[in-house]
Amino acid sequence: xxxxxxxxxxxxxxxxxxxxxxxxxxxxxxxxxxxxxxxxxxxxxxxxxxxxxxxxxxxxxxxxxxxxxxxxxxxxxxxxxxxxxxxxxxxxxxxxxxxxxxxxxxxxxxxxxxxxxxxxxxxxxxxxxxxxxxxxxxxxxxxxxxxxxxxxxxxxxxxxxxxxxxxxxxxxxxxxxxxxxxxxxxxxxxxxxxxxxxxxxxxxxxxxxxxxxxxxxxxxxxxxxxxxxxxxxxxxxxxxxxxxxxxxxxxxxxxxxxxxxxxxxxxxxxxxxxxxxxxxxxxxxxxxxxxxxxxxxxxxxxxxxxxxxxxxxxxxxxx
Ligand SMILES: Nc1ncnc2c1ncn2[C@@H]1O[C@H](COP(=O)(O)OP(=O)(O)O)[C@@H](O)[C@H]1O
Ligand SMILES: [Mg+2]
Numbered sequence: 001x002x003x004x005x006x007x008x009x010x011x012x013x014x015x016x017x018x019x020x021x022x023x024x025x026x027x028x029x030x031x032x033x034x035x036x037x038x039x040x041x042x043x044x045x046x047x048x049x050x051x052x053x054x055x056x057x058x059x060x061x062x063x064x065x066x067x068x069x070x071x072x073x074x075x076x077x078x079x080x081x082x083x084x085x086x087x088x089x090x091x092x093x094x095x096x097x098x099x100x101x102x103x104x105x106x107x108x109x110x111x112x113x114x115x116x117x118x119x120x121x122x123x124x125x126x127x128x129x130x131x132x133x134x135x136x137x138x139x140x141x142x143x144x145x146x147x148x149x150x151x152x153x154x155x156x157x158x159x160x161x162x163x164x165x166x167x168x169x170x171x172x173x174x175x176x177x178x179x180x181x182x183x184x185x186x187x188x189x190x191x192x193x194x195x196x197x198x199x200x201x202x203x204x205x206x207x208x209x210x211x212x213x214x215x216x217x218x219x220x221x222x223x224x225x226x227x228x229x230x231x232x233x234x235x236x237x238x239x240x241x242x243x244x245x246x247x248x249x250x251x252x253x254x255x256x257x258x259x260x261x262x263x264x265x266x267x268x269x270x271x272x273x274x275x276x277x278x279x280x281x282x283x284x285x286x287x288x289x290x291x292x293x294x295x296x297x298x299x300x301x302x303x304x305x306x307x308x309x310x311x312x313x314x315x316x317x318x319x
Contacts (some may be wrong), residue, residue, distance in 0.1 A: 129259025146219025150184030226274025
């Protein structure tokens with residue numbers, strides 16, 4: 001039986017309560033059944049991210065390295081295998097097997113190191129941009145559309161603005177709302193990773209880097225500039241100090257957009273929206289890197305500054 005890492009057990013129970021506790025309890029039996037069904041044997045320590053465990057395996061009979069990933073049953077994790085299937089190994093790890101009822105997949109195994117280990121933020125943005133370009137294939141049917149999610153995003157921003165009235169300047173939240181209104185209904189035909197940041201881009205052999213952990217949406221890949229920027233600029237500032245935050249953020253986003261073949265303005269606007277969302281989200285739920293206390297305050301204040309600095313000086317609705 002595999003051993004589920006204690007930090008993953010704690011995180012899941014803390015986030016999901018009783019349902020999380022009974023799910024982690026049943027994980028070893030589920031993994032044992034999947035190993036058997038998919039003809040695999042365990043091959044190393046169990047890894048984990050925020051919402052899933054990753055079990056390194058060897059596939060019989062040829063001992064190809066793979067991983068079995070089992071995610072917590074959550075609507076946000078439903079379309080991950082659909083995205084991998086659509087990419088067919090181009091820019092992302094290959095999908096070998098799937099068990100959608102159990103939120104489980106057998107994936108190609110790549111190396112243990114991620115793009116987050118690369119210190120140069122502009123280099124990271126370029127690599128992520130090149131990956132984004134390869135992932136922007138026609139979206140298969142049935143994925144959540146960003147255009148449908150836009151209404152919910154707008155409602156949530158209005159709720160956040162009312163509840164945390166002093167958090168961000170009105171023009172900052174309004175610019176995010178304008179982005180959802182003006183860009184949300186735009187592109188609907190491309191597959192969007194949805195959580196493309198450096199820890200979800202792993203070192204590989206058949207290509208230098210491959211993506212993992214997609215949400216699998218249909219919409220505008222420029223959205224992923226924001227998911228990339230948030231942890232990347234945080235790490236950069238920790239190492240080099242804040243400096244000219246606006247300039248640093250724009251350079252990262254522009255490198256990403258250029259390499260991805262995306263419109264620069266659209267990428268900046270989605271990133272601004274994403275940072276506004278994150279600043280409010282932190283106030284409600286905290287972050288994985290800072291759940292509460294003074295550290296959470298520091299991260300939240302940093303996100304506030306970033307959201308503000310990414311807000312266009314002269315937004316069309318505030319001439
Ligand atoms: N195909 C893979 N090959 C090798 N390691 C992987 C693979 N997929 C995931 N991992 C490792 O497991 C970690 C968590 O996986 P990820 O899919 O990002 O899960 P989460 O949704 O929990 O973030 C990754 O950061 C990486 O270290
Ligand atoms: Mg991940």
